[in-house]
Amino acid sequence: MNTPDAPAAPSPAAALPPNAPKAYPPRLVFYHPNGKGTGCAVQFDLRPAAGDREGCLFAAFANQKSLAEGPRNAPSGSRQAATFNWAEKITVKLNFSDVCQLLMVLSGKATSACDGKGLFHDTGETLTIIHMARQTEPVAGIAFEVSKKRKNADGTPQRSRILFTESESLGLSRLFSAILLPLAFGI
Numbered sequence: 184m185n186t187p188d189a190p191a192a193p194s195p196a197a198a199l200p201p202n203a204p205k206a207y208p209p210r211l212v213f214y215h216p217n218g219k220g221t222g223c224a225v226q227f228d229l230r231p232a233a234g235d236r237e238g239c240l241f242a243a244f245a246n247q248k249s250l251a252e253g254p255r256n257a258p259s260g261s262r263q264a265a266t267f268n269w270a271e272k273i274t275v276k277l278n279f280s281d282v283c284q285l286l287m288v289l290s291g292k293a294t295s296a297c298d299g300k301g302l303f304h305d306t307g308e309t310l311t312i313i314h315m316a317r318q319t320e321p322v323a324g325i326a327f328e329v330s331k332k333r334k335n336a337d338g339t340p341q342r343s344r345i346l347f348t349e350s351e352s353l354g355l356s357r358l359f360s361a362i363l364l365p366l367a368f369g370i
Contacts, residue, residue: 207280211358215345216265222247223345224267227358231365238366240282242313243274244329273331273343275304275313279366281340282359288315288325289356309333318346325352 200304209229216222224245232238245267247289253262277285287293295316296302302313318326324346332340347355362370 193256196347206363213345213347213351214265214267216247216267218250220247220250220265221247222267223343225343225345229362232367232369237278238369240277240327240362240366241274242277242327243269244345245269245272246254246343271341273311273329273341274304275311275329277302277313279363282363282366285315285327286356287361288317289352289359291317291356308335322346324348325355 208227212224212226214222214224216224224247226241226243226245228241228243230239230241248266248268251263251265284296284302288296296314297317301315304311304313309331311329314326314328314330316326318324326344326346328342328344329340330340
């Protein structure tokens with residue numbers, strides 16, 4: 184499902200011959216809008232290891248910006264989908280160890296990342312805490328959330344949270360397992 188506010192990606196198809204199939208960057212996006220306007224989207228972007236650069240997985244969280252408008256059974260094109268605030272997204276860079284910690288939760292080997300403490304990323308200017316935990320109430324699934332705060336700023340941190348369904352969690356566990364090799368060795 185695409186939304187008009189999804190982040191723009193460079194067009195690799197521009198250099199291809201006119202009849203060539205489109206090439207898309209290795210990216211996966213989940214959109215979870217809700218009727219309260221408190222939904223979230225998360226985009227995963229894989230950067231395999233190359234040369235002297237370590238591989239990483241970027242996760243960009245965007246909170247819901249607007250509600251869907253129009254009836255669900257409206258004719259094609261007349262219903263406006265919910266939008267997400269990609270301009271104020273929170274992006275986290277996950278390394279091999281981070282992905283392994285999240286994979287423990289996705290694969291059912293742990294109920295939460297780092298025994299509930301989450302992953303801490305300290306960039307010098309900001310402190311980011313990444314949580315992933317299995318939940319059963321009020322809805323079963325895996326909650327993936329991020330909290331980011333500037334160290335020299337007062338106020339509440341910027342937060343985003345998405346709940347993956349059981350089927351999405353299964354798919355993500357397989358995906359995270361498969362990307363460990365490219366993260367480590369670029370293969």
